[in-house]
Amino acid sequence: MDRIDCDLGQAVSLGTTIMAASFEGGVVLGADSRTSTGNYIANRVTDKLTPLAENIYVCRSGSAADTQNLSSYVQYFLAQHRLELDQDVGVKTAAQLAKNMVYQNKVLSELGYRCYVCLC
Numbered sequence: 001m002d003r004i005d006c007d008l009g010q011a012v013s014l015g016t017t018i019m020a021a022s023f024e025g026g027v028v029l030g031a032d033s034r035t036s037t038g039n040y041i042a043n044r045v046t047d048k049l050t051p052l053a054e055n056i057y058v059c060r061s062g063s064a065a066d067t068q069n070l071s072s073y074v075q076y077f078l079a080q081h082r083l084e085l086d087q088d089v090g091v092k093t094a095a096q097l098a099k100n101m102v103y104q105n106k107v108l109s110e111l112g113y114r115c116y117v118c119l120c
Contacts, residue, residue: 018048018059029057035064053078056094074098 018031031048034041048060050071056078060067074097078089 016048016061018061020059029059031059051075052094053082053089055088056091058098070098070101073101 016032016034019029021028021030029049033044033046033048035043035046046064050058050060050068052058052071052074058067058071058074060071074094077097078094081093082089
C-alpha cells in the first residue's frame with residue numbers, strides 16, 4: 001500500500017458541500033451547515049436547503065447573502081405564478097426563473113457575486 005504524505009499544518013479548504021440524490025420515490029437533499037468567510041467559520045448552524053415552493057427546494061452555495069436574496073426573489077415570483085395559474089409550479093419553471101435572474105444580473109459576477117443553486 002502506498003504511503004500518503006500530508007502536511008497537517010496546511011490550511012484546510014472549507015468549501016460548501018451540497019448534494020441531491022434521486023430515487024424512485026423522490027429526491028433526497030443534503031448540505032453541510034457551516035458558513036465560512038475564508039478560513040474563518042462565521043456560522044456553524046446555517047440552513048442551505050431553502051424551500052422555494054411547496055414541492056421545490058434549492059441547495060444554496062456561494063455568497064450566502066446573494067443566494068438568500070436570489071431564493072427570496074424566486075419564492076416571491078413562484079408564489080405569484082402559482083396564484084395566477086391556480087396550480088403547482090414545476091421544477092423546470094423554477095429553474096428557468098432562477099437561471100434568468102442570475103443571467104440578467106451577470107454584471108454582478110464581475111463584482112464578486114457568486115451563486116450556485118441546485119433545484120429539486
